[in-house]
Amino acid sequence: MKKTYQLDTLTCPSCTMKLEGMLKKTEGVLEYEVFFNTSKIKLEYDENVVDSETIKNRIAKLGFEVLKEK
Amino acid sequence: MTKLSKKNRVIIASVLVVISFILKELQGYAPITIAFMLGTTLVAGIPIFKNAFEALKYKIVGIDALVTIAVTGALFIGEYWEAAAVTFLFMLGDYLESRTIEKTRSSIRALLDLAPDTARVIREGQEIEVDPEDVLEGEIVLIKPGEKISVDGVIIEGNAYINQAAITGESLPVNRSVEDGVFSGTIVESGYLKVRADRVGDDTTFARILEMVEEAQDKKAKTQKFLEKFSRYYTPGIIVLATLLYLVTRDIVLSLTLLVIACPGALVISTPVSIVAGIGNGAKHGVLVKGGEIMEKLGKIKVLAFDKTGTLTLGKPMVTDVLAFGIEKDELLRVTALAESYSEHPLGRAIINYAKEELGEIQGSLEDAQIITGQGIKAKIEGKEYLIGNRRLLLDNGYKLDTYESILQEEEDIGQTAILIGLNMNVMGIIAIADIVREDAKDLIKNLKSLGIEKVVMLTGDNERAAKAISNELGIDEWYSELMPEDKVKAVITLQEKYGATAMVGDGVNDAPALASAELGIAIGGAGKDVAMETADVVLMSEEIKRLSHAIGLSRATVRNMKQNIYFAIGVAALLLLGVLVKTVNLSFGMLVHELSVLLVIINAVRLLGYGDKGFSKRKVMN
Numbered sequence: 001m002k003k004t005y006q007l008d009t010l011t012c013p014s015c016t017m018k019l020e021g022m023l024k025k026t027e028g029v030l031e032y033e034v035f036f037n038t039s040k041i042k043l044e045y046d047e048n049v050v051d052s053e054t055i056k057n058r059i060a061k062l063g064f065e066v067l068k069e070k
Numbered sequence: 071m072t073k074l075s076k077k078n079r080v081i082i083a084s085v086l087v088v089i090s091f092i093l094k095e096l097q098g099y100a101p102i103t104i105a106f107m108l109g110t111t112l113v114a115g116i117p118i119f120k121n122a123f124e125a126l127k128y129k130i131v132g133i134d135a136l137v138t139i140a141v142t143g144a145l146f147i148g149e150y151w152e153a154a155a156v157t158f159l160f161m162l163g164d165y166l167e168s169r170t171i172e173k174t175r176s177s178i179r180a181l182l183d184l185a186p187d188t189a190r191v192i193r194e195g196q197e198i199e200v201d202p203e204d205v206l207e208g209e210i211v212l213i214k215p216g217e218k219i220s221v222d223g224v225i226i227e228g229n230a231y232i233n234q235a236a237i238t239g240e241s242l243p244v245n246r247s248v249e250d251g252v253f254s255g256t257i258v259e260s261g262y263l264k265v266r267a268d269r270v271g272d273d274t275t276f277a278r279i280l281e282m283v284e285e286a287q288d289k290k291a292k293t294q295k296f297l298e299k300f301s302r303y304y305t306p307g308i309i310v311l312a313t314l315l316y317l318v319t320r321d322i323v324l325s326l327t328l329l330v331i332a333c334p335g336a337l338v339i340s341t342p343v344s345i346v347a348g349i350g351n352g353a354k355h356g357v358l359v360k361g362g363e364i365m366e367k368l369g370k371i372k373v374l375a376f377d378k379t380g381t382l383t384l385g386k387p388m389v390t391d392v393l394a395f396g397i398e399k400d401e402l403l404r405v406t407a408l409a410e411s412y413s414e415h416p417l418g419r420a421i422i423n424y425a426k427e428e429l430g431e432i433q434g435s436l437e438d439a440q441i442i443t444g445q446g447i448k449a450k451i452e453g454k455e456y457l458i459g460n461r462r463l464l465l466d467n468g469y470k471l472d473t474y475e476s477i478l479q480e481e482e483d484i485g486q487t488a489i490l491i492g493l494n495m496n497v498m499g500i501i502a503i504a505d506i507v508r509e510d511a512k513d514l515i516k517n518l519k520s521l522g523i524e525k526v527v528m529l530t531g532d533n534e535r536a537a538k539a540i541s542n543e544l545g546i547d548e549w550y551s552e553l554m555p556e557d558k559v560k561a562v563i564t565l566q567e568k569y570g571a572t573a574m575v576g577d578g579v580n581d582a583p584a585l586a587s588a589e590l591g592i593a594i595g596g597a598g599k600d601v602a603m604e605t606a607d608v609v610l611m612s613e614e615i616k617r618l619s620h621a622i623g624l625s626r627a628t629v630r631n632m633k634q635n636i637y638f639a640i641g642v643a644a645l646l647l648l649g650v651l652v653k654t655v656n657l658s659f660g661m662l663v664h665e666l667s668v669l670l671v672i673i674n675a676v677r678l679l680g681y682g683d684k685g686f687s688k689r690k691v692m693n
Contacts, residue, residue, distance in 0.1 A: 009168040014132040014338065017302065018121075036347045037175065038284050046127035063121040 096257030155658030163665030230261025348628030485539030
């Protein structure tokens with residue numbers, strides 16, 4: 001399953017590092033890329049292991065709002 | 071508490087911090103003052119603490135971790151005001167930064183806003199409005215004045231003035247009518263169109279430009295990669311350093327202050343904000359620069375190698391001269407155009423177009439025609455047998471050309487192709503055809519030289535004479551003619567070895583290998599030319615080649631802006647450090663300066679958005 005999340009503005013590259021660290025440790029996330037300048041996350045995950053809600057929750061816990069997804 | 075919006079949180083914390091400050095001045099550290107200070111710390115600090123904690127779970131030590139430690143420490147030793155001020159300033163800074171940083175991304179936002187939101191199509195004879203994504207290929211789309219075209223396609227009915235700024239950066243409307251191509255994202259200013267949709271949704275040129283611009287912003291510059299690596303080790307390093315400092319000096323305030331001022335905020339953000347503003351500026355001006363690294367390289371180019379046909383020239387042969395001997399010029403044009411209507415040759419097209427412009431619809435009909443490959447055409451019109459073609463064709467058919475030889479020679483010396491028209495062993499006329507040099511090419515080359523480009527070179531598959539003629543006209547330093555695509559690659563590599571960083575500028579499929587092998591590939595007229603657009607590092611969306619000098623100037627301005635930001639950030643950090651060591655900078659003042667420096671860095675980057683607009687200092691452009 002492939003998804004793109006549009007987050008609210010990322011202001012520091014260390015935000016990117018946080019998100020990358022989280023995605024790396026989230027089981028079921030196969031591939032991910034965090035775009036600082038566009039404040040976007042593109043990822044691919046195994047929907048048998050993890051669902052979009054769980055990932056979005058973890059993003060929210062790090063202090064970022066998911067504005068749009070597709 | 072966590073449900074508060076960022077804005078409300080800022081407002082509440084601001085009120086609390088002001089009350090705390092007044093109470094502190096009036097009452098000193100009374101219980102009520104401390105209560106307000108703790109309140110401020112909580113309101114402003116909770117998101118920071120939470121983020122720091124969450125990030126720690128994933129083994130990331132970020133800026134918020136530094137702040138959390140510092141604030142906890144401050145509370146621990148009873149510095150309530152410092153704790154309140156630091157959290158407040160950090161939160162306010164972060165809020166303002168996200169607002170300003172949006173600005174650097176605004177050009178791209180503006181581009182996104184240009185995306186069409188509805189499309190009017192004809193289905194089962196009815197006119198209905200649908201989402202542009204739902205238009206099917208081959209459907210007929212209607213566009214009225216003021217509306218956006220939602221697909222890439224061909225006009226099947228109507229005529230309109232179209233603003234193509236979204237694609238080419240050029241806001242002067244262009245006229246388009248039946249059989250012309252139109253692009254999604256462009257706006258019909260006046261007129262009414264029926265367009266057959268050839269490409270829809272994510273396949274349109276506009277959608278792909280957007281995607282490329284978006285991706286480009288996040289292709290990191292070398293400087294940026296370095297800074298990110300640096301900050302990964304830097305933040306934990308600072309914590310270690312602060313601990314050591316405490317162990318040695320036993321001065322907890324000093325150690326905490328070090329934590330706060332050592333936040334690398336301004337430094338890590340210095341490069342990405344400049345790059346994104348630079349790329350945004352380019353997108354606004356019809357120049358697509360595919361990433362930070364390319365942005366850094368573009369300004370350092372020493373040699374520019376141009377393809378000729380379609381790049382320095384329009385790539386469309388046009389009639390430049392008509393000489394008639396013993397026949398009316400119009401009549402000569404009429405018969406030639408009739409004859410050429412049988413051929414598919416681009417030179418023939420040029421004559422037909424010219425004749426239509428001069429005479430309107432061509433009268434008469436072609437009775438018989440025969441193509442003689444590589445030579446021209448034999449045509450029978452109104453009972454007369456004409457021979458239309460090159461020198462070879464007429465010579466082979468027994469014509470004597472001695473008297474015309476000097477005219478032919480002259481035309482060829484200036485890069486023209488001469489078409490001869492013969493009838494009954496007499497030469498009736500000569501039509502000269504040439505690929506016209508782009509109007510702005512001469513200016514471009516002048517501008518490039520003044521930007522300090524060392525060599526401007528032309529690589530062409532065309533013959534020596536044509537290459538020489540155009541090089542002389544444009545002031546090109548070196549030219550290489552009669553090159554096959556693989557020869558262009560070799561030429562580019564040789565240039566790179568000889569002079570250093572070389573950029574190849576081309577327009578078509580045949581240039582793609584050279585674009586790929588050059589230090590930097592630049593494609594012109596990107597809209598609608600897929601291969602060149604994908605292969606190149608820089609794409610000039612419009613046909614205006616003079617934008618290349620804007621691109622190079624912009625690249626240099628961006629790199630300069632980036633350097634200003636880096637030096638400034640390092641300078642401020644050094645001063646703060648010094649201030650901490652001699653104990654003139656305390657916790658909250660350190661935070662204030664730090665946040666201000668981040669804001670200044672962003673604001674400096676925002677300036678780049680105006681580069682090349684009227685009023686932007688000429689001096690800066692020249693440097």
